[in-house]
Amino acid sequence: MKRPTGSREDTIARFLAQHGHVTMRMTPLAQDASYRRYWRLDEGGQSAVLMDAPPPEDLSAFVRVAMHLAGLGLSVPVIRAIDLEAGLLLEEDLGDGIFSRIMTAANAVELFDAAVDVLVIIHRAPPPADLPAWGADEMTETALGTLFDWWWPASFGAPAPESARADVRAALRDILAPLRAGPSGFVHRDYFAGNLVWLPERAGPRRVGVLDFQSAAIGHPAYDVVSLVEDARRDIPAEIRAHVIARYLAARPELEAAAFRAACAVCAAQRHLRVAGQWVRLARRDDRPHYLAHGARTWGLLDNALRAPEVAPLARALDRWIPRERRGNPPDLPAGAP
Numbered sequence: 494m495k496r497p498t499g500s501r502e503d504t505i506a507r508f509l510a511q512h513g514h515v516t517m518r519m520t521p522l523a524q525d526a527s528y529r530r531y532w533r534l535d536e537g538g539q540s541a542v543l544m545d546a547p548p549p550e551d552l553s554a555f556v557r558v559a560m561h562l563a564g565l566g567l568s569v570p571v572i573r574a575i576d577l578e579a580g581l582l583l584e585e586d587l588g589d590g591i592f593s594r595i596m597t598a599a600n601a602v603e604l605f606d607a608a609v610d611v612l613v614i615i616h617r618a619p620p621p622a623d624l625p626a627w628g629a630d631e632m633t634e635t636a637l638g639t640l641f642d643w644w645w646p647a648s649f650g651a652p653a654p655e656s657a658r659a660d661v662r663a664a665l666r667d668i669l670a671p672l673r674a675g676p677s678g679f680v681h682r683d684y685f686a687g688n689l690v691w692l693p694e695r696a697g698p699r700r701v702g703v704l705d706f707q708s709a710a711i712g713h714p715a716y717d718v719v720s721l722v723e724d725a726r727r728d729i730p731a732e733i734r735a736h737v738i739a740r741y742l743a744a745r746p747e748l749e750a751a752a753f754r755a756a757c758a759v760c761a762a763q764r765h766l767r768v769a770g771q772w773v774r775l776a777r778r779d780d781r782p783h784y785l786a787h788g789a790r791t792w793g794l795l796d797n798a799l800r801a802p803e804v805a806p807l808a809r810a811l812d813r814w815i816p817r818e819r820r821g822n823p824p825d826l827p828a829g830a831p
Contacts (some may be wrong), residue, residue: 496678501545501547503543503775504579504581505543505568505581508576508579508581508583509534509543509583509709509736511574511671512573512574512626513646514534514536514541514583515527516625517534517535517536518536518671519532519533519534519536519543520532520535520589521533521534522542524674525619528546528549528550529544529545529546529550530544530545530546530547531543531544531545532545533586534583534640536776540574540586540589541583541584541585542570542583542584542585542586543581543582544581544582544583544584545580545581545582545583546582547579548580548581550580550761551580551614552575552577552580552582552707553577553708553818554707554708555707556572556577556582557583557621557623557705557799558706558709559572559806560620560621560654560704560706560707561620561621561679562615562616562703564613565615565618566614566698566699566728567611567614567615567698567699567701568587568678568690568695568698568699568700568701568702568703568761569694569702569703569704570586570587570702570704571584571585572584572585573597573796575740576639579612579713585624585687585716586691587690587692587702587704588673588692589736590691590692590693590702590704591686591689591690591691592604592608592686592687592689592690592691593685593686593687593726595691595725596686598744601687601733602736603610603732604648604689604691604728605721605722605736605737605740606685606732606740607691607698607700607701607739608632608684608686608689608701608721608737608746609721609737609741609744610698610701611698611701611703612684612714612717612718612741613744613745614678614682614683614698614823616678616679616717616745617678617745617754618678618679619678620678620679620709620711621679622710623708623712624679624709625709625711626709626710627674627710627712627716628672628673628677628711628712628713629666629669629670629673629680631710632665632669632672632712632763633662633665633666633669633763633766634758635767636665636766636767636770636777637658637661637794638761638770639767639768639769639771639773640642640653640661640766640767640769640770641661641770641795642770642774643770643773643774643777643778643794644769644770644773644823645657646738647773647823647825647826648819648823648824649819651723657814658809660813660814661810661811661814661828662809664806664807664810664811665704665808667806668682668762668803668806669759669763669808671752671755671759672712672756672759672760673713674713675713675715675752675753675756676713677711677712677713678711678712678714678720679709679711680709680710680711680712680713680714680716680717681706681708681709681720681783682709682710682712682716682717682719682720683705683708683709684703684717684720684721685705685719685720685721685724685726686721686724686726686727687705688703688704688705688706688808689701689702689703689704690702690703690704694713713746713756713760714748715753715756715757715760716760718737718738718741718757718765719757719761719764720761720764720820721737722737722738723761723764723765723794725765725768725787725790725791726790727790728790738753738754739759742829755801757800758801758804759801759802759803761798761801762795762798762799762804762807765792765794765795765798766790766795766807768787769788769791769792771784772784772785772787772788772791773785773822773826776826777826783824785822786807788821788822788823792821798821799811802813
């Protein structure tokens with residue numbers, strides 16, 4: 494990641510000066526899969542984080558969701574200054590204790606337990622108004638988009654047949670239809686180890702800092718549970734997956750366990766199908782080939798998800814159109830690096 498240059502650098506400098514940051518060290522932080530960039534500002538031992546989110550990014554959703562989560566007593570970065578038009582935001586620095594960096598075999602259960610407890614709080618609270626929908630229709634179309642608009646032409650060298658898209662669309666609608674009758678509420682949509690920060694000096698649920706929540710929507714809670722335990726960026730043992738789902742269900746006895754587990758199965762299939770194509774889009778459109786390093790794991794997770802009986806229609810559709818030996822990164826794209 495390079496330091497911003499040209500007119501963007503001038504805009505950032507004016508914003509920082511306006512809020513009292515004139516002389517400081519700027520260190521790039523890890524960039525997520527959007528157009529946003531992050532910088533740690535260090536000034537006399539005091540740190541903050543600058544979010545650089547130029548259009549088409551929109552910071553208003555971030556602000557709205559941050560206020561909601563903070564109102565639930567959870568740890569999210571405190572917003573110190575913002576310029577919505579310029580796409581700049583100055584926020585609290587929650588540190589480097591990202592779950593994905595500090596997790597070991599010795600502390601994994603403690604970290605996952607804390608993450609589940611926070612997720613239960615988020616899911617049980619009434620959501621803020623005006624969140625977009627993340628239901629069966631939206632889940633179907635986003636998966637079709639990454640698979641057929643990006644992965645397919647990169648893999649086969651030609652546009653996908655409309656009959657293939659229609660067949661997979663029908664299968665996705667079939668398996669996702671039961672979600673319409675299930676519980677619905679706030680979903681983070683990217684609730685996984687890379688977006689959680691361990692804050693052991695804080696108490697209770699505030700020990701988990703929650704990041705990257707601006708894509709929050711209204712959907713089925715199983716989606717966030719699957720995001721946590723079937724992480725496309727890292728291997729998670731099967732026993733941890735079982736433990737997390739059991740802990741979540743124990744905390745929410747109002748949910749019917751069998752139906753929730755079935756929802757987890759279909760959410761997993763949709764998510765992995767969508768993300769497998771998303772890695773190709775990031776490589777081709779956004780010049781970020783390093784994400785392809787997660788391709789093999791993502792296709793492996795999809796293969797496992799397709800074994801569930803609730804996902805059989807999608808498994809049959811994919812068998813008709815995508816040979817198993819082709820299920821992976823397109824052959825002409827680099828493997829990427831973690």
